[in-house]
Amino acid sequence: MSDFVETKSKFFLPKGVIYLDGNSLGPLPISAQKRVEHTLNNEWGEMIVTGWNKAGWMEQPNKVGNRIARLVGAAENTITVGDTLTIKVFQALASAVKHQRNRKILLTDSSNFPSDIYAAQGLVNMMGPDYALNIVPTDKLIENINENVAAIFFTEVDYKTGRRYETQNILTAAKKSGALVILDLAHSAGAIDTNLTELDVDLAVGCTYKYLNGGPGSPAFTYVNPKLINSLDPCLSGWLGHEKPFDFSLQYNPAVGIDRMRIGTPPVIGLAALEASLDIWDKVNISDVRRASIDLTEQFIKGVERYCPMLSLITPRNPKNRGSQVSFSFQNGYAAMQACIEHGLIGDFRAPDVMRFGFTPLFIDADDVERAIAILARIMSRELWQDPKFQKRKKVT
């Protein structure tokens, strides 16, 4: 039934759990422990400081970048890995604004992930009163592009609703006006078949702990269009973005190519865990993943709508307009999700009333979806969420 029997065997999933939250944090690749152990004992332990050369730690961010590139339709040497997504968003925005000189507006939509918006607010506050952040409803993005807009940034798949933006239309409008486009691939990389080269996107950023299964807090990545990279000021300039880091010159000169977007010392141990996941991803075709994920989301929507009429679908019904998650609104969504988790179905909740379920064909198959529907149906029909123990809000869900 599934093309992903083998990949499923490569992830550890706790017994009795159906994990529909890979859109928040992907599960553990079974090989991660051995991979990390190797980095700890055979590299750090045995080589200590000489690991920077001997174990290739210095090149690791770009090597890992190239493996991610294949999954988002990017060319070799256009992606580097490191830092957190918020830092990568800040750097992309700052670089874009600097590049655009007299255009001083950053444009985004109110459905963007808040941390992306916070990064922009921080930047605009730093740059001074000439600069502004314009936050508009998603459907008004295009009409708000004008000759003062330096860059438009948005998350290609809405973290709450799972709606996939019409990236191509936004890009076309932006190009016409001369605005740069920064795409956040947090819910795209490993989930849908985004092709950065075909889209001719200017910059993109993404994280690796969701669909790419890199582990909690695994590093983020930055893509820059090869046409743009050598005229871009990295703004967050650090020694590993320098053309000659070990000359220890007092003047920052950016490296040629994507290397200039590197900042500080790479997170070697975190990258090792991510590499274990990429060993699985290397053998997978993203268009197969996309096809399978559409099947799973269709199956889930159909089942839930049949058995749980009190849940309202807020994800677009047309598969081409959504990512790899399905969201329902429900007034008691928080408690209902707690009940799901207690019954072995892990999804998550986003305020005020959204129940999110993510689908990753690498480790979720049609049988899992069937069982997920059954659990949800029982919880909703028996109103199990009414149990007071599910009402109390925890800090994180």
Place this chain on the structure above:
Amino acid sequence: MSDFVETKSKFFLPKGVIYLDGNSLGPLPISAQKRVEHTLNNEWGEMIVTGWNKAGWMEQPNKVGNRIARLVGAAENTITVGDTLTIKVFQALASAVKHQRNRKILLTDSSNFPSDIYAAQGLVNMMGPDYALNIVPTDKLIENINENVAAIFFTEVDYKTGRRYETQNILTAAKKSGALVILDLAHSAGAIDTNLTELDVDLAVGCTYKYLNGGPGSPAFTYVNPKLINSLDPCLSGWLGHEKPFDFSLQYNPAVGIDRMRIGTPPVIGLAALEASLDIWDKVNISDVRRASIDLTEQFIKGVERYCPMLSLITPRNPKNRGSQVSFSFQNGYAAMQACIEHGLIGDFRAPDVMRFGFTPLFIDADDVERAIAILARIMSRELWQDPKFQKRKKVT
């Protein structure tokens, strides 16, 4: 002889190696593998996304910060951990400049670590022509403090020479003028007895992969003086610095206290390795470390000066004016260091001619220093560095 027999047994050191490069990358704590394995299998594997609550990942940056605080004389809840040192430098500089309003000069010295200077260059370029970075010789820092200086930043121990700055004098001059002081503790934390509370420093940053043995690319940390923190704009504003991250509000409101300096998702796996090292550090008194490190550096200087007259000491002779490293200049320093490494003595080289040796009493004792002197003496007296195989420069040393 050494008070640190027990701590020494807790680090893995390759057979036949004397490791005098803990000032670049600390060695592996033997317990790191088990600690990381626990995070991978028992936390990430078993809990998946629920680990953010159940395993306490969300609080990890501040818990780890409190353990570091003890080693740098900082109060509870004044340090948070994450990102790279260059990012932390950028954030500290940006926050300081924003706080100072009409003061628009950043002041540093030409001996500061280049990446700190690059971070400042990036910031000043972003802020526009009203802002400037003034780089002066170390001994001219104080006389260049004036009413236009927003912040002075320097690395308390010079990465090349091991010179320890007269932090108190610089602080006194800065306070008199109203400039903020940002201290880079890269070569202080775990090495010397800096006391941030007593010094009344405004901001400090540091890394954990040198003397703190957190592993290659382990996260950095930020300290902010409690008197200052709640009037500081974090500038690099991300969701985990928000007062209510999980409200997903579109307006950034900084958290109260050190939490506001948090930015993105914490690097959980890298933090786990660091925790293994802090288990060792928790039982150690930093003033004992300092005392022992002075003994070791004195012993090394005496021995090398006796047996290697061709090496010129560039580290201050008075122990109170140096950190925990000893540097010599030698025209063929690169080749000589390669020869040392081949003979089991690992130090490192910094252009143009500096041979660096770091001393960490946690795993280096007087016997090691004796052997190190003997190896170096043989290499220098027999001119073993003249072997052509040691002449060719590798990318990283």
